[in-house]
Amino acid sequence: MMGAIVLLHRWLGIAFCLLFAMWFASGIVMHFVSFPSLTEVERFAGLAPLARGAAVTAVGDAVAASGLADATRVRLIQRSDGPVYVVSGASGVRAVHASDGADASVQRPDTARDIAQAYANRRGLDAARTAILAHADYDQWSVPNGFDRHRPLFRVALGDAAGTEVYVSSRTGEVVLDTTRSERGWNWVGSVLHWIYPTVLRSHWALWDRVVWSLSLLASIAALLGAALGIVRIKRRGGLIGSPYRGWHALHHIGGLVSTVFVLTWIFSGWLSIDHGRLFSRGQLTPAEAGIAHRVPDWRTAPLADRMPSREVEWFAFNGNVYRRERVGFDQQNLHRPDGEGHGGLTAQEVGSLMAKLASGCGMPLALADNDDYPARSVIAGAPVYRTRCGDVWFDLDSADGGILQRLDASRRAYRWFYSALHTLDFPVLMAHPHWRDGLVVGLCTLGLVFSVTGIVIGWRRLRLSF
Numbered sequence: 001m002m003g004a005i006v007l008l009h010r011w012l013g014i015a016f017c018l019l020f021a022m023w024f025a026s027g028i029v030m031h032f033v034s035f036p037s038l039t040e041v042e043r044f045a046g047l048a049p050l051a052r053g054a055a056v057t058a059v060g061d062a063v064a065a066s067g068l069a070d071a072t073r074v075r076l077i078q079r080s081d082g083p084v085y086v087v088s089g090a091s092g093v094r095a096v097h098a099s100d101g102a103d104a105s106v107q108r109p110d111t112a113r114d115i116a117q118a119y120a121n122r123r124g125l126d127a128a129r130t131a132i133l134a135h136a137d138y139d140q141w142s143v144p145n146g147f148d149r150h151r152p153l154f155r156v157a158l159g160d161a162a163g164t165e166v167y168v169s170s171r172t173g174e175v176v177l178d179t180t181r182s183e184r185g186w187n188w189v190g191s192v193l194h195w196i197y198p199t200v201l202r203s204h205w206a207l208w209d210r211v212v213w214s215l216s217l218l219a220s221i222a223a224l225l226g227a228a229l230g231i232v233r234i235k236r237r238g239g240l241i242g243s244p245y246r247g248w249h250a251l252h253h254i255g256g257l258v259s260t261v262f263v264l265t266w267i268f269s270g271w272l273s274i275d276h277g278r279l280f281s282r283g284q285l286t287p288a289e290a291g292i293a294h295r296v297p298d299w300r301t302a303p304l305a306d307r308m309p310s311r312e313v314e315w316f317a318f319n320g321n322v323y324r325r326e327r328v329g330f331d332q333q334n335l336h337r338p339d340g341e342g343h344g345g346l347t348a349q350e351v352g353s354l355m356a357k358l359a360s361g362c363g364m365p366l367a368l369a370d371n372d373d374y375p376a377r378s379v380i381a382g383a384p385v386y387r388t389r390c391g392d393v394w395f396d397l398d399s400a401d402g403g404i405l406q407r408l409d410a411s412r413r414a415y416r417w418f419y420s421a422l423h424t425l426d427f428p429v430l431m432a433h434p435h436w437r438d439g440l441v442v443g444l445c446t447l448g449l450v451f452s453v454t455g456i457v458i459g460w461r462r463l464r465l466s467f
Contacts (some may be wrong), residue, residue, distance in 0.1 A: 002232075005225055012222035014459035019219060021452035022193050023270065024445045029190035031424075031441045036141045036179040036187065040379060044330045046119040046175055047311040048078040056083055056098040059302035059315055059322075063087055065101035066094035072294050076305055076313040079104075079173050080118040081111060086172045090294065093149045095172040105171055109135065112154035112168040119166060119175045120158050129159030135170075140192065141179050142167055143202040150176050209274060216271035223267045230256045248461075252454040259451050262444050269422035272415070280415035283407050292358050293404055297322045301338070318346070318402040319354040325401060331381040333400060344383070345399035351386045354397075359390035368396065371428055374416055376405040 056076070062085035063071045070089035076098060077084055083098035095104035106112050109132045120127030134155040142153055150169035153176070158164045163181030168174070191197060195212070202208045230253055235242045243253040256263070276282065285293060295317060302322040305313040312327040321338040323346075328334060335343050351365040365386035368376060376385045380400035388395045394413075396406040408416075421427050430437040 005229060009222060009225040009229055010462065012218060013226065013455050014462060016215075016219045016222050017452055017455035017459045019215065020223075020267075021449055021456060023267075024448040024452055026190050026194035028442055028445045028449075029186055030194055031438070031445075033183065033186040033190050035144075035191040036177065036183045038175065038177050041330060042123070042178065043175070044311060044327070046122050047327075048080075048118065048122060050076065050078045050305070050310050050313065051083060052309070054083050054098070056304065057085075057101050058300075058304065059085070060298075060300035061101055062096050062098065063299040065096045068092065068094055070294075070296055071299065072296060072317040074299070074302070074315045077174070080114045081173075084173065086174070088149075089296075090290075093171055104173060106154065106168060106173040107170070109154065111173070112170075113156055115168050115173055116154075116156035116158070116166045116175065120160075120164070125158055125162075125164060126160040127158040129157075131157050131159065133157050133165065138199055138203040140197075140199050141184065141187075142177060143197070143199055145205060147176060150174075153177075209276060213271070213274050213276075213278075216267070216274065220264075220267050220271050223263055226256055227260045227264055230260065248454055248457050252451070252458055255447075255451040255454055259444075259447050263448055263451065265422045266444075266448065269419050272419040273423060275415070275419070280418075281409055281411040283409075283412040283415075285404065285407055289358055289407075293354070295320050303336070303340075314401065316402050319350070319357070323402065333380055335400075345380070346386075346397075346402060347399075348386055351388065351397050351399070355388040355390065355395060358395065359393060362388050362390040364388075365397070371432070373428055374406065374408055374413065379403070 059074055063074060066087035068087050068089045068091060070091050071087050073088045075086040077086060084104045085096050085098050087094050087096065096102060097104045106115070113130050113132055117127050117130050120130070132154060135152055137151045139155065147153065150171050152170050154168040154170060156166050156168060158166065165179050166175050167177040169176050196215070201211065233244060233253065234257070235244050243250045245253050272279070297317040297320055299322065302315045303324060305324070305326065310326040310328050313324065314327070315322050315324050323338065324336040326334045333344065335345055337343065348365045352362070355362045355365065365388045367384040368387055376396040378385050378398045378400045383398070383400040385405060386397050386399060388397070392410055394408040395404055396408070397404050425437055425441055430440065
């Protein structure tokens with residue numbers, strides 16, 4: 001039995017030692033450089049003020065023109081070619097011109113370039129030499145599934161010193177992603193390596209999911225077998241723990257013992273990062289809950305936007321009614337209820353009214369504290385997020401736009417600790433001291449990298465002897 005374990009660990013180790021080293025090294029990069037995305041600060045800064053006095057069709061007419069029968073949100077934005085309604089629902093997203101309800105999808109490269117140019121100017125970016133680079137469904141930085149409803153995307157180079165490239169949705173004409181030369185460079189040795197994220201594989205989500213899940217599982221088995229062997233082979237010499245090996249094998253043995261807890265928890269939690277509902281719940285609303293939370297309202301009752309200085313106006317369905325919120329600043333909005341009363345956000349009573357229909361046994365919604373163990377953030381900086389506990393299931397709802405941010409059952413709450421806490425070390429005490437967390441992440445990943453290098457040397461020597 002022991003001989004079989006030794007052989008299995010040896011050859012799994014040889015197969016995965018480079019992968020282990022890559023994961024630890026790229027993990028350090030990922031801690032400091034995230035995968036490219038368009039933050040809400042960047043998106044809002046790129047919005048143009050809505051033209052005051054511009055003629056717009058009724059919201060209900062825009063929803064009808066979009067053809068989306070399940071529309072639950074409508075936004076009014078100012079594009080370079082005029083005001084546009086962006087209608088979205090579970091089945092997709094569509095854009096129509098606010099003046100006449102005509103299709104506002106972007107088909108021409110020059111339109112996409114003009115949109116990118118205007119966005120860059122509002123962001124204060126140097127965009128004197130904008131150029132269309134591609135019009136495609138996928139590239140390395142737009143492979144995440146969140147962009148599916150916007151494909152194909154126009155990729156536009158701004159020609160600035162930072163090498164900024166922006167992606168314009170062909171469906172809505174909005175900028176949905178931006179990257180810089182620095183972000184792209186660091187991510188080649190960070191997220192792309194760590195997630196095994198080449199476009200040719202990641203563009204086929206189901207295949208990528210199976211491949212990475214299987215590799216991570218085999219890596220976890222290799223680490224577990226190594227930990228068991230390392231403990232069994234401990235030798236005591238004069239009251240001290242020692243190793244029966246010499247040279248690189250001794251370094252691998254002792255290094256493994258020192259880093260066992262971290263390596264096992266980190267590799268295991270990394271495997272859980274692509275669990276995708278296999279062992280833990282996915283935190284999604286059930287079909288019955290979604291039917292209540294995303295109930296389609298009568299859009300004919302939606303009032304027109306006020307003639308006031310706004311960057312964006314959004315109408316959203318909440319508890320069967322239409323609410324309107326006007327974004328007048330990144331952290332400031334005016335929320336108008338169906339009865340016309342204005343307020344900064346949804347109240348606990350309004351949230352509680354919806355939750356009473358969503359689930360049974362719900363308590364009074366309470367605003368989340370900043371140090372909550374299961375953090376959730378509003379789309380509006382500083383706006384409260386309300387948590388409602390309905391028996392064993394918790395719902396977190398954004399008071400700014402009525403969106404349900406999290407559904408936390410017992411399985412999902414466990415997943416938060418088994419994956420997020422163990423893999424990113426986002427324990428509340430460490431999040432309160434970010435420099436401590438940075439040092440711990442770098443130190444532990446460096447320890448894991450050094451340990452992996454000893455495995456690479458041993459594996460190379462074994463291969464040379466075998467072949």
